Amino acid sequence: MGLTNTTQSVINALPKVPTDGTFLRAAETGRVYRVVGGAPLWLSSCVDRCAGLVNVNQRTVDTLDHLRAHPAGGAFLRAVETRRVYRVAGGAPLWLSSCVDRCAGLVNLNQRTVDTLDHLRAYPGDGTLLRAVQTGRVYQVANGSPARLAKCPAQGCIAMVNVDQWTVDTRDHLRP
């Protein structure tokens, strides 16, 4: 690939993170990552043939240059080995019993990626809002535990993530 000269302002105007599903390989370590919700999630083996994989430096991944530390809320993941579908809320992957919001933009990766919590949190961050689509119940996470709310907080249900009631009831990546 050739090198194109441009200006820093043109570069600054480009997207802040790669599109979902993009593959990266750190040239020094050979690690392969897949971008989900702006975050690079380490794969144990290629999925989807690692189509379009691009080599970068490990430092690029480690310093999160134009990458997020955790996927954006609402991103969908599917572990190809188990076919489990997860939705990211507050940085944590919450296992869904069935798709919500049509699993729009779902990205395949490895079960190991989820299990090892690479660039994922064990529990959603404090204040994360969840809504169980089957019941309409709204929960707010505090210390990893979902507490049911009678109504949205005063500032509104900002950045609320739809999951299913089963996810909340089984406490997947949620504390009791």
Place this chain on the structure above:
Amino acid sequence: MFTFGTAFGRSNPGAPNGYIKLVPNSCWGSTVGAASYNRYFTGACAPADESMYKYVNTAYQQGLLINYNTKPIRAGYGSAIFFHVSTGATTAGCISTDYQTVVTTIRTTRPGDVVVQGVASAVIAAAPNFANGSFVRAAENGRVYRMVGRAPL
């Protein structure tokens, strides 16, 4: 698409390409037919001219000329088009934004930087589409990026 011109305002925040410190008789010519049309000058502002000092504590605390109708200047085609601090009100053809963004722009703008005005979807569609895996280098600082999923890493 327009380039930036000279920066101006109350005091120089670090403009690398020249700066006009506004004084009580700072004017921007807007009198059609006058030699000062769409130019900065100091003196008595005519009725159609803009007293820049009048806004030195508000919109023109800091600003940059947008090079609209500057090369060549054509009488009656428009004057005093600036990138300046927002007062919360609408502008009459200028672009306004928050103080810090204006100051940062003054400090970092280099010759050749441009202002692109238009409907957001059209402006974004016009953005360069570097191929996945291609390399781009910022001419000013030599930084090399690799395009990955449309983002520069």
